[in-house]
Amino acid sequence: MPVKSKVRTHRAVSPWLFLLPGLAIVAAFSLYPFLTTLGKAFTDARTLAPGRWTGLENFRDMLQDEQFWVALRNSALYVVLVVPFTVLLPLLLALLVQKQLPGVAFFRSAFYTPVVASVVVVALIWVWMLDDRGLVNGLLQLFGAGPVDFLGSSWLLLFSAMALTVWKGLGYYMVVYLAALANVPRELHEAAAVDGAGALRRFVSITVPAVRPTMVLVGALSSVAAFKVFSEVYLMAGPTGGPAGQDTTLVMLVQRTGTGLNGRTGYSSALSLVVFAVTLVLMLLVLRADRREERV
Amino acid sequence: MSASRRAVPAAAVLLASALMLAACGSGGGGGGSDADGKVAGSITFQTWNLRANFKGYFDGLVKEFEQAHPGVTVRWLDRPAENYAEKLGADAAGGTLPDVVNVSPDLAYPLAKAGLLVDLDREKTSAAFKGEYTPEAWKGNELPGLGGTYAFPWYLNTGPLFYNKELFQRAGLDPGKPPKSYAELFDCADRISRQSDGRIATLASSPTIEDFGRYGVRLTDDDATAFTYNEPKGVELLTRYRELYRNGGLDPQALNSTPERAGQKFLEQKVAINPGSAHDLGTFKQNAPSLYRNLGITDAPNNTGKPNMYVMGLAVGQHSKHKAAAIAFAHFVTDRKNQEEFAHKVAVFPSTKGSLEDPYWTRDDGTDEGRVRVASAKMLKGAVNYTPVVMSDEMKTILKNEVAKALQGKKSPQQALDDAVAQSNKLLKQS
Numbered sequence: 057m058p059v060k061s062k063v064r065t066h067r068a069v070s071p072w073l074f075l076l077p078g079l080a081i082v083a084a085f086s087l088y089p090f091l092t093t094l095g096k097a098f099t100d101a102r103t104l105a106p107g108r109w110t111g112l113e114n115f116r117d118m119l120q121d122e123q124f125w126v127a128l129r130n131s132a133l134y135v136v137l138v139v140p141f142t143v144l145l146p147l148l149l150a151l152l153v154q155k156q157l158p159g160v161a162f163f164r165s166a167f168y169t170p171v172v173a174s175v176v177v178v179a180l181i182w183v184w185m186l187d188d189r190g191l192v193n194g195l196l197q198l199f200g201a202g203p204v205d206f207l208g209s210s211w212l213l214l215f216s217a218m219a220l221t222v223w224k225g226l227g228y229y230m231v232v233y234l235a236a237l238a239n240v241p242r243e244l245h246e247a248a249a250v251d252g253a254g255a256l257r258r259f260v261s262i263t264v265p266a267v268r269p270t271m272v273l274v275g276a277l278s279s280v281a282a283f284k285v286f287s288e289v290y291l292m293a294g295p296t297g298g299p300a301g302q303d304t305t306l307v308m309l310v311q312r313t314g315t316g317l318n319g320r321t322g323y324s325s326a327l328s329l330v331v332f333a334v335t336l337v338l339m340l341l342v343l344r345a346d347r348r349e350e351r352v
Numbered sequence: 353m354s355a356s357r358r359a360v361p362a363a364a365v366l367l368a369s370a371l372m373l374a375a376c377g378s379g380g381g382g383g384g385s386d387a388d389g390k391v392a393g394s395i396t397f398q399t400w401n402l403r404a405n406f407k408g409y410f411d412g413l414v415k416e417f418e419q420a421h422p423g424v425t426v427r428w429l430d431r432p433a434e435n436y437a438e439k440l441g442a443d444a445a446g447g448t449l450p451d452v453v454n455v456s457p458d459l460a461y462p463l464a465k466a467g468l469l470v471d472l473d474r475e476k477t478s479a480a481f482k483g484e485y486t487p488e489a490w491k492g493n494e495l496p497g498l499g500g501t502y503a504f505p506w507y508l509n510t511g512p513l514f515y516n517k518e519l520f521q522r523a524g525l526d527p528g529k530p531p532k533s534y535a536e537l538f539d540c541a542d543r544i545s546r547q548s549d550g551r552i553a554t555l556a557s558s559p560t561i562e563d564f565g566r567y568g569v570r571l572t573d574d575d576a577t578a579f580t581y582n583e584p585k586g587v588e589l590l591t592r593y594r595e596l597y598r599n600g601g602l603d604p605q606a607l608n609s610t611p612e613r614a615g616q617k618f619l620e621q622k623v624a625i626n627p628g629s630a631h632d633l634g635t636f637k638q639n640a641p642s643l644y645r646n647l648g649i650t651d652a653p654n655n656t657g658k659p660n661m662y663v664m665g666l667a668v669g670q671h672s673k674h675k676a677a678a679i680a681f682a683h684f685v686t687d688r689k690n691q692e693e694f695a696h697k698v699a700v701f702p703s704t705k706g707s708l709e710d711p712y713w714t715r716d717d718g719t720d721e722g723r724v725r726v727a728s729a730k731m732l733k734g735a736v737n738y739t740p741v742v743m744s745d746e747m748k749t750i751l752k753n754e755v756a757k758a759l760q761g762k763k764s765p766q767q768a769l770d771d772a773v774a775q776s777n778k779l780l781k782q783s
Contacts (some may be wrong), residue, residue, distance in 0.1 A: 100782065102782075102783065103441040103444070103445055103462070104441070104444055104445060104462055104463070104465075104466035104468070105466065188604070188605075188622075189620070189622070205604050205605075207605050208604040208605045208607070213608075293608055294608040294609065294610050294613070295610065295749065296608050296749050296752050296753055296756075297608075297749075297753075298607075298608050299607035299608050299756050299760065300607060300753045300754075300756035300757045300760060300762065301749070301753035301756075303608075312745075312746060312749060313746060315435075315437075315438045315441070316437045316438060316441060316744060316745050316746070317437050317440060317441045317444070317459060317462035317463065317744075318462050318744035318745070318746065318779075318783055319441060320746075320779075320782070
C-alpha cells in the first residue's frame with residue numbers, strides 16, 4: 057500500500073479507535089437503555105413479562121393518574137424554587153472566598169464538604185435535625201416558637217428537601233464560579249472603582265456580565281438535576297413520597313412503578329420518556345434564553 | 353473524506369456495540385433439568401441478608417452437603433435486605449435466577465406465575481418431603497390461583513409487640529395489662545394522649561394490611577383475584593384510626609413513617625407501643641437502658657384469635673440445570689436438624705413438624721429473650737400470613753397513601769378504601 061494511502065487510512069481509523077472505549081460505554085449505559093425504554097414505553101411490559109404493543113395507552117393512563125400530576129407539580133416546583141438559589145448563592149459564596157485572605161482555604165473546603173458527603177448520611181442528619189424534638193425545633197423553642205412539624209407536613213417536607221438540595225450543591229457550583237471569576241480582568245474592577253462605582257454596581261455591571269455564560273451553565277445543570285430529583289425527597293419523605301404521597305417526584309414515580317417483581321416497566325418507561333422530554337425542553341429553554349441575551 | 357465514508361466507521365462502532373449488548377442480554381432460556389435425575393452439578397444458593405451474622409453457619413451447611421454429595425458444589429450468594437425484590441427481578445428477567453433462592457410467599461408469587469419456580473407438589477422428589485413440615489407452613493407457601501406449593505418452608509416469625517410500662521403507668525394504665533384487642537388499643541391510646549396533653553402518641557405507624565387482617569377484615573376474595581378490604585369492617589377500622597390520629601394517639605409523622613423511623617420513635621420514648629422482634633432487645637439494652645428497664649412484651653392486638661405469621665421459604669428455579677441437586681439442597685437446609693440449629697442461633701422458629709415441642713420453645717428460661725421466644729412460639733399455633741401474596745409493593749404504597757388521605761380528613765374512610773381497592777384491583781388485573 058502506498059505511504060500516502062496508508063496515512064489516509066490511519067487518519068480515518070485512528071480517531072475512531074480512540075473513541076471506541078468511550079462510545080462503547082455510552083452505547084451500553086446510555087444509548088441501549090434509552091432505546092429499550094423507548095421501545096417499552098409503548099407496551100404493557102412488566103418485570104417478568106416482555107409485554108405487547110399497546111400504542112399510547114401508557115400515556116393515556118398517565119393523564120388519568122393522580123400521582124403523575126402530583127409528581128409533575130413537585131418536580132416542576134423543584135426547578136422553579138431551587139434553581140434561582142443554586143445560580144445566585146454559589147456566586148455570592150465564590151465572591152466571598154475568592155480573595156486570597158489568611159484562612160480562606162478553610163472556608164473553601166468547608167463549603168465544599170457537603171458535596172463530597174454521602175447524600176444518605178446528609179439526609180439522615182437533616183431528618184434528625186428537623187424532627188419534632190430535633191436541633192431546629194429545639195432552637196425555635198428557645199425563642200418561644202415551634203415546634204414545627206417539618207417531617208409531617210407535605211409542603212414543609214418538600215421545602216426542607218429543596219433546602220437540602222441547595223445546601224448540598226452550593227460548594228460544587230461555587231467551584232465552577234471560582235474558575236469563572238478568575239478570568240474576570242481585575243483592571244475592569246479597578247477602573248470602575250476609580251469612576252466611583254460601588255461594590256453592588258461593580259457586581260451588577262462587571263461581575264455578572266463576565267460570568268453570565270457560567271450562570272447559564274449552572275442554570276442548565278441545576279435545572280436538569282432539580283427536575284430529576286430523587287434521593288433527597290426519597291430519603292426525607294420516605295418511600296411513599298411523604299404523607300399521602302404528596303411529595304412524590306417524577307423520578308420517584310418511575311422508581312415506584314417500574315421496580316420490583318411486579319414492576320410495570322412499560323408504564324415506568326413511558327414516565328421516563330416524559331422526564332426526558334421535559335429535561336430536553338428545559339435545556340433548550342435555557343440555551344435559547346442565553347442566545348437571546350447575547351443578541352441583546 | 354466524504355460524509356458517507358465518515359459514517360461507515362461510526363456505524364461499525366455502533367453495530368459492534370449493539371452486538372456486544374445483544375450478547376449481554378441473551379441470558380435465560382433453557383428448559384431446566386430433570387428433578388428425578390442424579391444429585392450432581394454446580395448450583396447457586398441465594399439468601400436474603402444473612403451473611404453478615406451467619407457466615408459460619410452457612411459455610412458449614414454448604415460444606416456438610418458437599419461432603420454428603422461429592423458430585424455437587426454449592427456457591428452461596430447473599431444479597432442485602434434493601435432492594436432484594438429488585439435484585440430478584442433483575443435475575444429473573446436476565447435468566448440468572450439462582451438454583452435455590454430465599455423467598456417469602458409474596459416474592460415467590462410473581463416468580464411462580466412467570467413459570468420460574470418448581471412446583472414442589474408436582475415433582476415426586478420434592479412432594480415426598482411434604483410430611484416433614486407443619487401443614488400451616490406448607491400451606492403458607494401455596495399460592496392462590498396457581499395450584500401448587502413453590503417453596504420449602506424455612507423459618508417462621510411472628511413479631512411481638514413492645515410497650516413502654518413507664519408511659520402506661522404515667523397515664524394511669526395497668527402496665528401488666530397491655531391491650532389485647534383493637535378496642536382496648538384505641539381506649540389505651542386515647543388515655544395516654546389525654547394524660548400527656550397530646551405529647552405522647554401510642555402508635556407511630558398508620559394501619560397496614562396486616563392490621564386490617566388482624567382486625568378481622570376480609571382482605572381478598574377466595575381466589576385472590578380482587579381486594580375486598582373496603583368492606584364495612586375495614587371502614588370501621590380506618591374510622592377508629594382517624595379518631596386516633598385526631599386525638600394525638602397516632603404520631604403526626606405516622607402517615608409516611610417507615611418501620612425504622614417508628615422504631616426510633618419508640619426508642620426515644622416518644623410513642624408507647626411499637627411492633628418489633630427479639631433482635632430489638634439488644635438495641636434497647638444498649639441504646640435505651642431506661643426503656644429496657646420498663647419494657648413490656650405482649651402480642652399484637654388481634655380480633656380474630658389468629659396472629660400474623662411471617663413465612664420464609666427456599667424455592668428452586670424451574671430453569672435450574674441441576675434441579676435434582678437444587679431440590680436436595682433446599683430440603684437439606686430446611687430439614688428439621690438444620691432448621692432447629694438455625695433457629696437456636698437467631699430468634700426465628702422452625703417450620704418442621706414437632707420442632708416447636710422442644711423445651712427450648714416451650715419453657716421460659718427467665719431471660720427476656722426466652723420470654724419473647726416462648727411467647728412468640730406460642731403465637732405460631734394457628735397463626736396465618738395475613739399479607740396477601742398478590743399484594744405488590746406498589747399496592748401497599750397505594751393503601752398507605754389512601755389511608756393517609758383518610759387520616760388527614762381529605763377523604764372519608766369509605767372513599768379512601770374504595771379508591772385503594774379500585775387502584776389495586778386495576779393493577780391486579782394488569783398483572
